[in-house]
Amino acid sequence: MADEVILLDYWPSMFGMRTKMALAEKGVSYEYIETDPWIKTPLLIEMNPIHKKIPVLIHKGKPICESLIQLEYIDEVWSGTYPMLPSDPYQKAQARFWADFIDKKFYDPSWKVWGTNGEEQVAAKKELLEHFKALETELGDKTYYGGEVFGFLDIALMGYYSWFKAMEKFGEFSIETEFPKLTEWTKRCLERESVVKALTDSDKILEYAYVLRKKFGAE
């Protein structure tokens, strides 16, 4: 039943895009409720009282917050089809480690590179390029981060894909030039319907980044 699963999400959110990808990969139908996190609706406050942030996954009336936690939940509940996490404990730990790296290290410079200016932006760009390098090294010659199978870590990083154009534009660098292996990997991921449908158009994100830049005083 579609109304068993509800997703509170905001169209530009890289975190929401991850959850949408995971639900699509598992073939789970759900009700999508567009939720602007700047406006704290009663439903958002009820479902995520601690952080009041999106995405929130609601399953049979119970909320699950934080996108990586949602991914693990989705993998455990709909375990019969397309496993997202490797079954080997060590491979699983590696996937979790790099997903954690993306959110703890990559996230900050990834928005500062378009959301700030001057010295702060320069520092953010330097850091971002280092993290992109680390992620490309981790990918190596694999088809996906999951090996032969598109999985948890691929979703964790592809969630940011719509924002790559904004990062490149304001950071003045080209991902294709600097990180060819990563670029090939994004192309493989973009062959998947679940990925394409979950992602927001990059130009729309670029426009939004411009709006936010002005809001943050970077423009």
Added chain:
Amino acid sequence: MVTGDVKLIGSWASVFVMRARIALNLKSISYEFLQETYGTKSELLLKSNPVHKKMPVLIHADKPVCESNIIVQYIDEAWSSYGPSILPSQPYDNAIARFWAAYVDDKWFIALRSILTARGEEEKKAAIAEVEERTDHLEKAFMECSNGKPFFNGDHIGYLDIALGSFLGWWKVVELDANHILLDETKTPSLFQWAERFCNDPDVKPLMPETTKLAEFARKLFPKPQA
């Protein structure tokens, strides 16, 4: 119980290292504890965790696992047939435990640490207020998760108990430093009693650092400006 080549890089004073050690104890895994010297990072640490260069690092059959909560999950999965389950069995309970463990690290711990790094009384007061508010959230989390049982995980300690409980040594040290009770029996009674049970757990007790020793170490780590 000899279960293969297991090493742990860490320090007696580290909360995050303690998490890994509690998990290993729960599973009765014997391991070689490679204690880092304060102020330096060993070659093995730098080689095993090139990304963050931090402890703990679990090295199992020469393969390193980093990040304390990830290590705890790894221990639970690699030795799933040994000892009790550390993560809950139900996906929803799992999600809740993970949510609150992340909250402990991203919100609660940050507030606790800012008491130690506060400059002046105003900053300290604000930090204390933040810790109290966040501890109150954890009290509610305990009610939600424990369901009347003694631990967050139910009958025996688990992932979230370990995530928060490992802070109890430092929690006491910060209380002393702030001269202010931060785990209040009247304000957060369930958490207060849980803390006693957790510290007395046989897999935890031998690892909990002695308060005076830890307070002395804290003064080294967080030196106060000369008056």
